[in-house]
Amino acid sequence: MDPEAVAAALAGDGAEQRAAAYAAIEAAVRDGGTSFVVACAQPLIVSVLCAPASKVGAEEWRRASLLLYEMVNVDDMAVSAEMMRPDDAGHLHLFNVWTEPGTVFAEMLAKEPSSWDRDDALTAATNMAAHMAMYTIGLFHVSEQTGVDEMVMIADYVGSQPYIKARLTNDTRHVPLALLILDLMRTPDEYPEGVLPGAGLCLSWMAQEAPWIGTALLEAGLLDVCTGILQQYSPMERIQRSQLNPTSAFCAMRKMLRLSRFVHFVALAV
Numbered sequence: 001m002d003p004e005a006v007a008a009a010l011a012g013d014g015a016e017q018r019a020a021a022y023a024a025i026e027a028a029v030r031d032g033g034t035s036f037v038v039a040c041a042q043p044l045i046v047s048v049l050c051a052p053a054s055k056v057g058a059e060e061w062r063r064a065s066l067l068l069y070e071m072v073n074v075d076d077m078a079v080s081a082e083m084m085r086p087d088d089a090g091h092l093h094l095f096n097v098w099t100e101p102g103t104v105f106a107e108m109l110a111k112e113p114s115s116w117d118r119d120d121a122l123t124a125a126t127n128m129a130a131h132m133a134m135y136t137i138g139l140f141h142v143s144e145q146t147g148v149d150e151m152v153m154i155a156d157y158v159g160s161q162p163y164i165k166a167r168l169t170n171d172t173r174h175v176p177l178a179l180l181i182l183d184l185m186r187t188p189d190e191y192p193e194g195v196l197p198g199a200g201l202c203l204s205w206m207a208q209e210a211p212w213i214g215t216a217l218l219e220a221g222l223l224d225v226c227t228g229i230l231q232q233y234s235p236m237e238r239i240q241r242s243q244l245n246p247t248s249a250f251c252a253m254r255k256m257l258r259l260s261r262f263v264h265f266v267a268l269a270v
Helices: 003-011 015-031 034-049 058-074 076-083 093-099 104-110 118-135 139-146 150-160 162-168 175-186 195-207 211-219 222-230 244-257 260-269
Strands: none
Touching (some): 003 015, 015 034, 034 058, 034 076, 034 093, 058 076, 058 104, 058 118, 076 118, 093 118, 093 150, 104 118, 118 175, 118 195, 118 244, 139 150, 150 162, 162 195, 175 195, 175 222, 175 244, 195 211, 195 244, 211 222, 222 244
């Protein structure tokens, strides 16, 4: 399949055709086919991640989210820039995943907190996986490539990100979801690559300036979980941009504990 055929398959209603499109993208990821992967980034976001849940179920949606993470790792700058290019209304494509109604993500977020489960935590974590891979190169550099002013990009992010919205209105409903995401980090080997980086970044945004979430995570053993992750890597690996698992641990801790000023000291000392 060429990129045009992949885009058509992703836009269609046939699950088998979409599965063939995913396989084609996965093959390009394995082969390092940058131009192919870049061309497929926006179709994957628009036609799958922003599609109604009646078309794309939760399992397929999570597969597509992790595939987007893998695509960024082929060429972080080129794919990130393509993901973040504005749509016709001026909104950044990747952020539309948070605001489009009726999607798998929207339905997960709208559930009653008491009904959230492991699969919902996986949905939240996989959603942030591609963001983590992108943020390691810096939003400023991505904004330069897209031609979008960095402050406009940040404003669109803040206006779209659901955990920031909840924090600004003192909404405490995400505490159970945060604890479920922390549980994913306890056993990272049970999940595909990308889940742990996404989980760490998700907790970072959920807990920033939200003491009700930060306190709950600390009481649930966040520091022990993150320390356990960091101890699996050498001091230098912990601060390498290419190592997203230890980065996820730092992200999960740093907002609530204000570790940003001496994060490298912790990286070397653990």
